Amino acid sequence: MKLPGTVRTRFTVLYTSLFLASGALLLALAAAFASGSRIAEAVPGSVPEQTEAGPAQERIDDLERRLAQADEDQARQILKGSAWALAVMGVASIGLGRLVAGRVLRPLRTMTVTTRRISADNLHERLAVTGPADEVKDLADTVDDLLERLEGAFASQRRFVANASHELRTPLTTMRAALDVTAAKPGPVPERTRVLVGRLRTELDRVDHLLDGFLVLARTQHGAFGDAARVRLDLLLSEALAVRAxxxxxxxxxxxxxxxxxxxxxxxxxxxxxxxxxNLVDNAVRHNDHGGRLRADVCAEGDAVRLVVESGGPVLDEEQVAGLGRPFSRLGTDRTGGEHGSGLGLSIVAAITAAHDGVMEMRPGSEGGLRVTVVLPRAPGASGASGAPGASA
Known part of the structure; x- marks a missing residue:
């Protein structure tokens, strides 16, 4: 039989059922013993037979019948009282069983709360359960070992991405310098060489942009913001639109x-x-139709700030939009033909938003194109006047 509810409820039902079963068995044994003793007393020959009848014998028989009836009444009262006591203790066992189950499951609840709090940004935390070497401590130690391996894997990944991106910038700089020297040589430069230099420089710019995206992702996943401050999201949007005017x-x-x-x-x-x-504005401009629309809104709503950037373009379905937040995910050649596209733009937006405890939502636009909504927690306190670009004083 499948027991309902949580583990604590199932333990309570189990404890109560075992208590009631053992009490009922004890009551049945007591009733059996009482019945057996009465049968033994009623067996002929158990009392010496009287050969002569008389008033004395009749009085003795009457006393024996009264004693037997008293014994039977007493046994019945004992069984009835035991049954009532079992019912009362059965009700009490529900509360006691729930209390005991809670005490037994308390370490597991503590482990669950701590494990939920631990994420990719604080994998250094451990459950560190103390106590006897039992099954609960074995489970906690296993989870701690798993967290330690995950922390090492995340750290190795971040170091690799950051180091590889930094190291690759050196040969890129060298190649760009070589191209500049080739293009700046005195005398006429062959047309084919000039075209090749232009193509190589374009590809180098794309690789440099890709490496920059890797560095941003690595920094975002690390979760440490040394420049955390109050930021005016509306000013950032105005500046981004002005730069791309x-x-x-x-x-x-x-x-x-x-x-x-x-x-x-x-x-x-x-x-x-x-x-x-x-990235959102770049994506909306680059993948928009010629003569299309670009809607960009920032709105403070209660404890949240909502940024919406919507572009025009062909009608998209939900399956196409669902994969755009993954790195290097694109919607065909019509959306990746730009010289500076790396396929990391929206994935970087998703990573940065998550690192700031926000939510990013993508869905097809009402009239085609893509609608991206970023919801971030509003800064506590009243907004101040604008200070540095994008930040309030």
């Missing part, structure tokens, strides 16, 4: 901004949050 005008895009309602302050890394806004 020329490209936006060249594509004939219509920029719509109609939901801003004053300062929208969040707490976090100004550089990383700026990267979020820049």
């Amino acid at each position: 020329e490209e936006t005008a060249a594509k004939g895009l219509t920029v719509l901004r109609d939901r801003e309602n004053g300062p929208a302050d969040v707490w976090g890394s100004a550089s990383l949050l700026g990267r979020v806004v820049e």
Whole structure:
């Protein structure tokens, strides 16, 4: 039979059932012994036979019948009292069983709360359960060993990405310098050489952009923000749109901004949050239709700040949009033909948003294209005046 509810409920039912079963068995044994003693007394020959009948004998028989009836009544009262006591203790055993089950499961609850608190950003924490060497401590030690291995794996991954990105910048710089020297040689440069230099420089810029994305991902996954401060997300959006005004005008895009309602302050890394806004605007401009629309809104709603960037373009389905947050995920050649696309833009946005305790949502636009919504916790306290670019004083 499958017991319902939580483990504590199942333990309570089990303890109560065992108590009631053992009490019922004890009561049945007591009733059996009492019945057996009465049968033994009623067996002929158990009392010496009287050969002569008389008033004395009749009085003795009457006394024996009264004693037997008293014994039977007493046994019945004992059994009835025992049954009532068993019922009362059965009810009490429910509370006692729940209390005992709670005490038994308390270490497991502590382990569960601690394990939930531990994430990729604080894998250095351990359960560190103390006590006797029992099954619970064995489980806690196993989880601690697993966390230690995970911490080592995450640290190795971050170091590899960061070190590889840094080391690859040296040969890229050398190759870019060689191209500059080749293009700057005195005398006429062959047209084929000039075209080749341009192509190589374009590819080097793409690789450099990709390495920069790797560095941002590694920094975001590390979870340490040395430049954490109050950041004006609305100012970051205005700056990102201003920087791309020329490209936006060249594509004939219509920029719509109609939901801003004053300062929208969040707490976090100004550089990383700026990267979020820049990537979203870049994505909306680069993968938009010529003459399309670009909607960019920032709105403070209660304890959250909502950033929405929506682009025009072809109608997308949910399956296409679902994979865009993964690194190097793209929607075909029509969305990856740009010279600077690396396939990391939206994955970087998702990683930075998660590192700031936010949520990123992607879904198809109402009239085609992509709609990306980033919701971040609002900075505590009132917003101050604008200080440095993107940050409030």
